[in-house]
Amino acid sequence: MDDNLKWKTLSSEYLFKDTWLTARKDRCERADGKIVDPYYVFEFPEWVTALAITEDEKIILVKQYRHALGEVGLELPGGCVDATDANFEDAIRRELLEETGYAFESVHSLGRTSANPSTNSNLMHMFVATGGKKIQEQDLDENEEIEILEVSLEEFFQLLEEKRMVQAMHITTSFYALRYLNKLNFSK
Template sequence: MEEKLKWTKLSSEYLFKEQWFTVRKDSCERADGKIIEPYYVFEFPEWATALALTEDNKVLIVKQYRHALGEVCIELPGGCVDSTDETNEDAIRRELLEETGYTFESVHYLGRTSANPSTNSNLMHMFIALGGRKTDIQQLDENEQIIVEEISLDELMELVDEKRIVQSMHLTTVFYALRYLDKIQFVK
């Protein structure tokens, strides 16, 4: 039944292509024969993020300016999966070290999410990192300016309650991490 919902791509044309952002225009056909054109798709690299806990159970948050919103945002550490990363776990461990200077005893995969599956082709891979220790200095990309803070889980929940974390995929990661830690449960 679900196969009847899938589209067939008839043609594709790249309109803009760079390392961090690519736009293509597709022509598609639905199973019922209806042609959908143009359909615009944004291609991004895969992303990885983590709720990162230190050895003493502090949550690492990062603050950085996000130009598209014109705001300094409170986020979880993370970033793009690079071609040099063998796995998504390698990517998040590298990103955690680069952005925060922390290494972690263990990293657990929580799942994947999409910013917008109607237009974006990529996924964000969610992790929880445990047992973090400050082992290095930040190794930021040329355009990054990141403030790292350690907060308690209660302070994290205050940020969520106050709706101060606007990055929706990071909120999704917080949710799955809290479920992993048995801090929230579904009512049956």
């Protein structure tokens, strides 16, 4: 099967460990015996995100500053899975409530995606959330400053067309969510 492509980890050395980032250096052996040394891996927490839709059919977007790019960007709500989350659905429900103040009738899993499987050890778990109703104010983390936008489906498609969202995993989530909701037309 695919086992002939898997590498065996011979050793790992942690180079840096902090709350949001861990970097390690692995020494690996390929199935053909070739040694790969060093191979660097970034360990991040698991992530969740959702295309979140209110009960009046508005898509919720978050606007926030992203320091690595030095830009304010439009994204889908989401974040890191916490140790207190029972599962990924609980994590996205918590993140949606914290970031937007909305609770959702339905949350459907769309699968998972990876930012970069060659260097990142974690996955983003994608969801579509429907029937959102605002039940509280935002409950943001210490360094979060998030503006909420509610846009129509047409406005959302326009933002995508204008390449206003640059977070690749959020665009991927949007694609799977719109496909799940039968909002994409592939015939032309």
